[in-house]
Amino acid sequence: MTQLDTFIEKLLKAAAEAGIDPAEVYCAERSAFSAEAMEGNIESYEVSETCALGLRGMVGGKTGYASTEAFDDEAIRMLVRGVQESAALVEAEEQDEIYAGDPDYPAMETPENDLDEVTPEEKLQFALAMEKSARAADARITKSNGSYVATGRGTLRLVNSYGLNLKTETPPGGYAVAGIWLIGKDGDSTVTGGNSEAGRKFRALDPAAIGKKAAEETTARLNASPVESGVYRAVIRRDAMKSLLRTFAGIFSAENAQKKMSLLEGREGEAIAAPCVTLMDDPLLPGGFASAAFDGEGSASRTKAVIENGVLKTLLHSRKTARKAGTESTGNAQRSVSSPVTVAPTNFFFRPGEKDLDGLLADMGEGLLITELGGLHAGANPVSGDFSLIAKGFRVKDGKQGAPVEQVTIAGNFYQLLKDIRAVGSDLEFKGSGIGSPSVDAGTIHVAGK
Amino acid sequence: MLDRNIAAEVLARAVKTGGDFAEIFLEDSVRTNIALKSDRIESLGTSRMHGAGIRVFEGTKAIYVFTNDTSREGLLDCAAQAAAAVRSGSGCTPVGFSHWSAARAEEIRILPGDAAAARKAEKLRAANAAARAVSPEIVQVNCNYGDVVQDVLICNTEGVFVTDRRVRTRMRVAAVASDGKENQTGTSSPGASMGFEIFEERIDPEACGKTAAEKAVTMLHADPCPAGVFPVVIDGGFGGVIFHEACGHSLEATSVAYGVSEFSGKLGQQIAASCVTAVDDGTIPGEWGSIHIDDEGMPASRLTLIENGILVNYMIDKLGGRRMNMAPTGSGRRESYQWAPTSRMRNTYIAAGTDDEAEMIATMGTGLYAKSMGGGSVNPATGEFNFSVEEGYWVEDGKILRPVRGASLIGKGGEVLMRIDRVGKTMTMAQGMCGSASGSIPVNVGQPMIRISHMTVGGK
Structure with a gap:
């Protein structure tokens, strides 16, 4: 028995003695490594080992929460007292449920990985190699703005007084991410750009290819200029579309819908998107960065379409939101050690279509290709769906990518965008995140420029 | 928070391989967050953060190792890990500590821990009621209260050995106005480096709720x-x-x-x-x-x-x-x-x-x-x-x-x-x-x- 096992056992015993029944422990252990090179030197090197634990429990039918990063007897007293105080204060109509668990859980395969074999020195050399490749690719790359490597592993445990005892690696097999940011200059034009790749096998990542692609992305942006303000046809590239989906993912949460924070309440069965749109939530995706056998409440994970051929099939539910809506949990309860159970997607992505990005541009003919969106934390309103965001991209003429565009904003509404999508591309990409998207032909958008 | 002899031992271990500067940042903080949604107190969470970060410089290269384990062994292990990443530093001789406290207890009249959670919840209820009173178009109000007491100890090989206590309190109101088809939000989120006395001196919860709701309603009709x-x-x-x-x-x-x-x-x-x-x-x-x-x-x-x-x-x-x-x-x-x-x-x-x-x-x-x-x-x-x-x-x-x-x-x-x-x-x-x-x-x-x-x- 590890020290942590002993702590959990003592804590659940203390909780029961204090009248906290049922009680549940949620515990996250993480180890991480990262390093960054700048201009041929390793400039930062970071290693960490952390463990945090949360106690959730019911007192008199009300739920309380408390969490800690210290693991002594004082921490046990603080957690028990914290849950009691919390349960005494809350008055929410719907209480959390501590769940005895499902009869079966999907078997998760651990993807092949080499994270325990790779030495720190190999990772440092990798960061330096990305830089070297990027600098060699084009003389207009004048500076590296950071070449980084990050790897890590994590374990989640959920143990409760009903005897449920679940453990999973998050993500299965750990993660390795490597990327580089660059500055390019040509005359008066200064631009930044970058590229990153992620996976489970560090040695399968190619530093030269990552650096070269970063240089291409950067130099393509040189001498960009705004377009005239107006309404444009637009294709949104996979990376920019992924950032929009991430920002507006909350509209698919039943919790938000029930609290009037989403306009999708009660609209299951309605067409809310173009027929070419299918939106998946798949916690069982092999190699997915948000893959897990169970969710934050201990429900077994399952794959589902949220939108299928344009029709809203389901919102994302926890046990709490499902009970209120008279339906079943979709296995989308999410929690952290220190915050209450909420609802969130797992591996969440638009199902890819037939055409690649070139095909989408060819079909559009004239317009804009949007490759980057900024200010999403402020310029996008996840409640109204409105967005007005700084954007970068390229002009598109005769179906081909043309001169770069910067210093423009695009404005629209995410609910409307879902309906306006004319085609979904084949180039689905996740890059180290649970959220992914292919490029989409977004119809028309409002652009502010010159 | 940390014995000076252990601190000196850990710093010496951190620069043993040639690092030319080392620092320990030790933290123990307690946060309280209370959320009100749909007219009810939805959650109260208390969380304690505890851990230390050890930083070593080798010229302009920075090595950082952090952990929850702040025991002598845990810190020495961190220091050794940091030292192992140094390649060819010029080294340094740690200077003896000159100890001082930067905390100013007199600044805080009511420490967050001395105000009952129920009193904090009352402030959220007041803000919520004021926001809802602005217009029937206000369909949802999310109110959050947060406070933190962060105790830190910072010491380094240049002789710094200083403790500090940072206390902060903030409230946030986000009001949603809707006409059934469209939603707009308005927010207000005042805060200060103060304890619970903030509600006597700086924050009027009603005004905070009203401001957020008025913005939301104005924008709904914009x-x-x-x-x-x-x-x-x-x-x-x-x-x-x-x-x-x-x-x-x-x-x-x-x-x-x-x-x-x-x-x-x-x-x-x-x-x-x-x-x-x-x-x-x-x-x-x-x-x-x-x-x-x-x-x-x-x-x-x-x-x-x-x-x-x-x-x-x-x-x-x-x-x-x-x-x-x-x-x-x-x-x-x-x-x-x-x-x-x-x-x-x-x-x-x-x-x-x-x-x-x-x-x-x-x-x-x-x-x-x-x-x-x-x-x-x-x-x-x-x-x-x-x-x-x-x-x-x-x-x-x-x-x-x-x-x-x-x-x-x-x-x-x-x-x-x-x-x-x-x-x-x-x-x-x-x-x-x-x-x-x-x-x-x-x-x-x-x-x-x-x-x-x-x-x-x-x-x-």
Whole structure:
């Protein structure tokens, strides 16, 4: 028995003695490594080992929460007292449920990985190699703005007084991410750009290819200029579309819908998107960065379409939101050690279509290709769906990518965008995140420029 | 929090392989968060963070190792891991500690732990009721209360051994107005480096709820903002986010040290219109972004960044100082022990000027009056910034005509600072959380009302 096992056992015993029944422990252990090179030197090197634990429990039918990063007897007293105080204060109509668990859980395969074999020195050399490749690719790359490597592993445990005892690696097999940011200059034009790749096998990542692609992305942006303000046809590239989906993912949460924070309440069965749109939530995706056998409440994970051929099939539910809506949990309860159970997607992505990005541009003919969106934390309103965001991209003429565009904003509404999508591309990409998207032909958008 | 002999032993272990500086940052903090939604107290969470970060320098290379295990063995293990990453340092001889406490207990009248959770919840109920009373169109109000007591110990091989206690309290109201088809939100989120006495001295929960709800209702009835290039007047308070994004981040050593910032190498040069003086002040008592010492153990300072348009200072942390060969300015900050510190802002504002606020709008012609700003972001290498307008009004012929929504402002920092042509007489500040390389930290932004002759306004 590890020290942590002993702590959990003592804590659940203390909780029961204090009248906290049922009680549940949620515990996250993480180890991480990262390093960054700048201009041929390793400039930062970071290693960490952390463990945090949360106690959730019911007192008199009300739920309380408390969490800690210290693991002594004082921490046990603080957690028990914290849950009691919390349960005494809350008055929410719907209480959390501590769940005895499902009869079966999907078997998760651990993807092949080499994270325990790779030495720190190999990772440092990798960061330096990305830089070297990027600098060699084009003389207009004048500076590296950071070449980084990050790897890590994590374990989640959920143990409760009903005897449920679940453990999973998050993500299965750990993660390795490597990327580089660059500055390019040509005359008066200064631009930044970058590229990153992620996976489970560090040695399968190619530093030269990552650096070269970063240089291409950067130099393509040189001498960009705004377009005239107006309404444009637009294709949104996979990376920019992924950032929009991430920002507006909350509209698919039943919790938000029930609290009037989403306009999708009660609209299951309605067409809310173009027929070419299918939106998946798949916690069982092999190699997915948000893959897990169970969710934050201990429900077994399952794959589902949220939108299928344009029709809203389901919102994302926890046990709490499902009970209120008279339906079943979709296995989308999410929690952290220190915050209450909420609802969130797992591996969440638009199902890819037939055409690649070139095909989408060819079909559009004239317009804009949007490759980057900024200010999403402020310029996008996840409640109204409105967005007005700084954007970068390229002009598109005769179906081909043309001169770069910067210093423009695009404005629209995410609910409307879902309906306006004319085609979904084949180039689905996740890059180290649970959220992914292919490029989409977004119809028309409002652009502010010159 | 940590025995001095153990601290000395850990630092000595950290520099054993040639590191030329080592530091321990030890933290124990307790946070309370209370949330009210749908008219009910939905959750109360208490969380304790506990851990330490050990940092070792080898020239301008920084090694950082952090852990929850703050026992002697845990810290020695961290120090050994950090030391193992040093390749060929010049080494250093640790200096004996001179111990002091930066905490100012007298500043806090009611420690968060001394106020019962029920009293804190009452403040949320008051804000919620005031927000809902504004209009039947208010369909949801989310109110949050948060406080933190962060105890830290910072010691290093240069003899620093200092403890501090940081206390902060904040409330946030987000009101949603809806007509059934569309939703709009309005927010208000005041805070300070204070305990529960904040509700006697600074925050009126009713006013906070009312402000958020009125913004939401106003925006529900607003037309989309026209898009194009226009003159823009930005009000005081959170309007100061424009300076924070357009200039502040680009004056941090984080980007200046590598020559990456558009303002690198421009000390003594004009980078803003001559009506602009800007300050980063960590010393204002009780303010949200104020600090007694920074997270490297250096006392807070007041730093003039721009004086009448001329760049006079950068914000510099210890490592940035080494890279720039300049002295640190007490600007080293971090979210927690889980982040290595870097140069960050504190209370950053454009100082009061001499222009008349009414004249500013009356003579602007056609453009946007941004009464309340949302957040933004910047790319310091190019100066490209963006931020959103939470509450905006369309102005024609110098007259405020109607509310407009969905506006965002973009530009390049160096250009927009030169285009400020009016600076009003009354400076006010507002609170925000700033996210950057060392995590999310509390900062104030501020300014008087200002006018920018022309900038790109995003809308429809």
